[in-house]
Amino acid sequence: MRSSRLPLVMFIATIALMSGALGWLVFETTRAPDMPVVKQTAPVSRPAPAVMPHSAPPRASGPASPQPPADAGPRIESLNVPGALPNEAILTFRTAEALAAFRDRAASLGLEVLGHDARLRSARVRFNNTRGLQADLAAHADDYNSVGPNYVVRIPGLPAPAPQTDTSNAGGHEPFRSQGLNAIGATGDHSTWGRGVTVAVIDSGITAHPSLQNAQITHIDLVNDGSEMNGHGTAMASLIAGSGNNVDGVAPAAKLLDIRVGDSNGDSNTALLSSAILKATDLGARVINISLGSNGSSPMLEEAVRYALSRNVVIVAAAGNEQQTALSMPAGLPGVLSVGAVDASGTQAWFSNSGTGLTLVAPGVGIVSAYADGKLVIGSGTSQATAITTGVVASLLARGYFGPNIIPLLTRTAEPLNAPATAVGAGLIQIPK
Numbered sequence: 001m002r003s004s005r006l007p008l009v010m011f012i013a014t015i016a017l018m019s020g021a022l023g024w025l026v027f028e029t030t031r032a033p034d035m036p037v038v039k040q041t042a043p044v045s046r047p048a049p050a051v052m053p054h055s056a057p058p059r060a061s062g063p064a065s066p067q068p069p070a071d072a073g074p075r076i077e078s079l080n081v082p083g084a085l086p087n088e089a090i091l092t093f094r095t096a097e098a099l100a101a102f103r104d105r106a107a108s109l110g111l112e113v114l115g116h117d118a119r120l121r122s123a124r125v126r127f128n129n130t131r132g133l134q135a136d137l138a139a140h141a142d143d144y145n146s147v148g149p150n151y152v153v154r155i156p157g158l159p160a161p162a163p164q165t166d167t168s169n170a171g172g173h174e175p176f177r178s179q180g181l182n183a184i185g186a187t188g189d190h191s192t193w194g195r196g197v198t199v200a201v202i203d204s205g206i207t208a209h210p211s212l213q214n215a216q217i218t219h220i221d222l223v224n225d226g227s228e229m230n231g232h233g234t235a236m237a238s239l240i241a242g243s244g245n246n247v248d249g250v251a252p253a254a255k256l257l258d259i260r261v262g263d264s265n266g267d268s269n270t271a272l273l274s275s276a277i278l279k280a281t282d283l284g285a286r287v288i289n290i291s292l293g294s295n296g297s298s299p300m301l302e303e304a305v306r307y308a309l310s311r312n313v314v315i316v317a318a319a320g321n322e323q324q325t326a327l328s329m330p331a332g333l334p335g336v337l338s339v340g341a342v343d344a345s346g347t348q349a350w351f352s353n354s355g356t357g358l359t360l361v362a363p364g365v366g367i368v369s370a371y372a373d374g375k376l377v378i379g380s381g382t383s384q385a386t387a388i389t390t391g392v393v394a395s396l397l398a399r400g401y402f403g404p405n406i407i408p409l410l411t412r413t414a415e416p417l418n419a420p421a422t423a424v425g426a427g428l429i430q431i432p433k
Contacts, residue, residue, distance in 0.1 A: 079130070079148070080149070082295075084150055084151050085151075088126050089124075090146075091122065092146045093144060095143075096119075099121050102123065102136070110128060110132040114126055115275070117278065120304060122299075152268070153272075153294040154262070155204065173349075173350060176363045183363055184392065184428070186392070186395075193253060193254075194241065194250075194252065196398055198255045198284050199251070200285035200288040201240065202261055202273065203232055203258075205229035206234050209371075211238045211242035212234070218258065222259060222279075223261060223262070228372075232262070235377065235384070236289060237258070239387035240289060241253075241254045247369060247376065250390075250394070254398070268292060270296075273292065274298075274303070274304035277307070277315070278304055278308075291381075293320045295322075295329070314393050317338055318339060318383050319339060322353055323350070323352075324353045324355070327358060338359045338425070339362055340361040342362070342365070349365050352364065359410070360389070360426045364384050364385035367379055389410075396432065411425070414429055415427045
């Protein structure tokens with residue numbers, strides 16, 4: 001009998017335990033919790049900050065730095081970098097309307113608008129500190145495309161005399177003197193070369209000179225400071241369109257559009273250069289000579305170059321004289337015909353910059369040219385090489401060649417040199433037959 005009762009007892013015990021557990025569960029779910037409930041919220045999305053080239057450098061590895069408050073907005077850093085005008089910035093906006101709105105409020109922010117270009121949607125501003133600009137970026141981040149330095153653009157000077165061991169380039173010193181045109185095949189009567197072609201010389205201004213007395217020149221002064229003109233622009237003009245016994249330009253029949261952007265020291269800036277490129281294009285220049293350069297670019301300059309190229313203008317720019325392994329700007333920009341210098345032996349000039357994208361080289365050591373006050377000088381530089389190349393381009397345009405085909409033509413017909421492409425590009429420029 002006892003064994004028959006055991007299953008019944010176990011069943012009753014199991015039912016009792018289940019009833020107790022169920023009662024405890026009901027009790028726990030009805031009483032108030034001991035700790036407050038923490039509600040999880042999704043992160044708040046914020047507009048992306050304006051693109052700011054040349055902003056803060058990458059952080060070094062190590063402990064994380066304290067983060068700024070979430071509402072601090074975009075930050076401004078690295079505007080006063082080496083090679084830039086102090087306390088200046090170039091701002092580019094997404095629309096012309098955004099630029100106009102900024103100009104209306106700039107003074108209240110403590111910012112001085114030194115210049116603007118509606119088509120480039122850009123403004124050049126001066127500041128005492130970046131607080132006002134920082135505040136505007138935080139409030140109008142969606143209006144901005146970029147904020148960056150206003151780089152100095154200057155006539156390439158020559159570095160110190162070539163060292164005994166020149167590790168930067170091939171070290172060519174042999175002067176061309178009056179034989180530069182012979183080296184590129186510009187022999188015989190070329191008095192009509194360049195006829196009907198307008199060449200813009202964006203430089204330090206062109207002054208009167210006997211070698212330019214037959215040249216057709218239109219003068220535009222964007223500096224307009226009343227200072228004496230640097231002779232560099234006159235030298236470039238004479239190599240492009242000069243004529244006479246002592247100075248012989250490549251394309252004497254070309255019309256010159258003189259756009260002065262360099263002061264008496266030969267200094268300018270990327271904002272002024274960008275505006276000059278647009279002006280030259282709008283006034284009908286088919287080739288633009290830029291024997292100037294800077295060590296940095298900007299979206300404003302890049303947009304100006306794209307504008308000219310889209311209208312089939314050929315931009316010829318100097319690689320620079322700093323013995324560097326990078327091209328000056330705008331020579332380093334896509335689509336620009338960038339020019340280095342060689343000496344009379346075909347060796348890369350000791351000062352000429354090297355770099356990826358160098359198009360070709362031209363005579364640039366010991367070149368005779370005009371200068372201010374009716375003088376003649378013997379000079380060296382990628383500036384001279386650029387002006388000679390511009391003359392060649394003008395002569396080809398006058399012969400009916402299409403602007404966008406000029407670079408492929410010149411690289412195909414250049415004289416190969418025994419040097420890397422980074423040093424001499426496709427080789428020494430030649431006049432196509």
